[in-house]
Each structure stands twice: as structure tokens, then as C-alpha cells.
Amino acid sequence: MSFLWVVRPGLVHDSEWLEALPSGYAEKIGNRGCIIKWAPQQEVLAHFAVGGFWTHNGWNSTLESICEGVPMICSPCFEDQLVNAKYVSDVWEIGLRFKKEVERGEIERGIKRVMVEREGEEMRERILCLKEKVDVCLKEGGSSYQHLEDLISYILSF
Incomplete structure (x- = not known):
């Protein structure tokens, strides 16, 4: 099961974008998901x-x-x-x-x-x-x- 996750920059307090995620999270999900800043x-x-x-x-x-x-x-x-x-x-x-x-x-x-x-x-x-x-x-x-x-x-x- 794949996913698309839109995480708006600045939405998490004291974070530019993905800093609040656990270290290595983006690498761990690999091709199972995509994290982006915006989508229509x-x-x-x-x-x-x-x-x-x-x-x-x-x-x-x-x-x-x-x-x-x-x-x-x-x-x-x-x-x-x-x-x-x-x-x-x-x-x-x-x-x-x-x-x-x-x-x-x-x-x-x-x-x-x-x-x-x-x-x-x-x-x-x-x-x-x-x-x-x-x-x-x-x-x-x-x-x-x-x-x-x-x-x-x-x-x-x-």
C-alpha cells in the first residue's frame, strides 16, 4: 500500500519541513510512500x-x-x-x-x-x-x- 503525504513547510512549530520526523524516516519508507510540500x-x-x-x-x-x-x-x-x-x-x-x-x-x-x-x-x-x-x-x-x-x-x- 503506497501513500502520498503532503507536509506543508512551517506547519510544525520550530520546524522548517521534515525535521520533526524521526531520523532516516524518508529513507525507511523508500518507494512505499512519497512526502511532498504541496499537491493539487x-x-x-x-x-x-x-x-x-x-x-x-x-x-x-x-x-x-x-x-x-x-x-x-x-x-x-x-x-x-x-x-x-x-x-x-x-x-x-x-x-x-x-x-x-x-x-x-x-x-x-x-x-x-x-x-x-x-x-x-x-x-x-x-x-x-x-x-x-x-x-x-x-x-x-x-x-x-x-x-x-x-x-x-x-x-x-x-
Whole structure:
């Protein structure tokens, strides 16, 4: 199982980029993963090989994952992320949520749950149904499309 890990420079306090990782970590993962500074998130999520998305559950990330039909592993940090993660895991059941502090074994179990177990297949089925609903709403004549048209008309009426 390969992974792509985007680590934004300066995100970890007192660290430029990867200094907080254990010594030799990048070499140890070898070809099993790729750590980069930035990626076009929605394009990555749209790729057929993506089986899951470990996210902080900001609203944009959550919507992009739903729009691309990718189940989530949720690690919210604060504010709206906590509510978004609760909806993803407990209401829509299209992902699972980690507690604030998470151990290595729990990470491994969570990834397996989403990627290879029946629970992950069920998440994928539910998120694909949700994706289809989103697609209908965004098409011409769909509710989101129409509400945006109405807003634009309202603004232009002044």
C-alpha cells in the first residue's frame, strides 16, 4: 500500500519541513510512500488510485473528498473541523475519526479499516451515493446550481 503525504513547510512549530520526523524516516519508507510540500488536492483525490484521505476535515477538504467519492480518516484539530469530522464519521458514515492523540497501532488499524476491510467498502458505497447527490445538485437545474443563480440575480438586481 503506497501513500502520498503532503507536509506543508512551517506547519510544525520550530520546524522548517521534515525535521520533526524521526531520523532516516524518508529513507525507511523508500518507494512505499512519497512526502511532498504541496499537491493539487482535488486533482489527487480525483485519481482512481486514491482509496482514502487522511484529513483535518476543514470544510473545503471535506467537500473535495465527498465530491471525489473518497472515504476519509479524520484527525480534526479545532473549531469547524470537529463538527465536520463528527458528520463524516457518525452521521454520514463515510469515514472514521481519530482521537486527538493517536498511537501507531491505532493508525495502522484505521488505515486497514478504510482501505481493505468490509467497513471501508461500505464507506465507499455510502460516499459514492453522496457524490451522486452532489453531482445532481451542481448540474444545471440542480438545487445548488439554482440557488447560486438566484443569488447572482439578486446581487445584480441592485
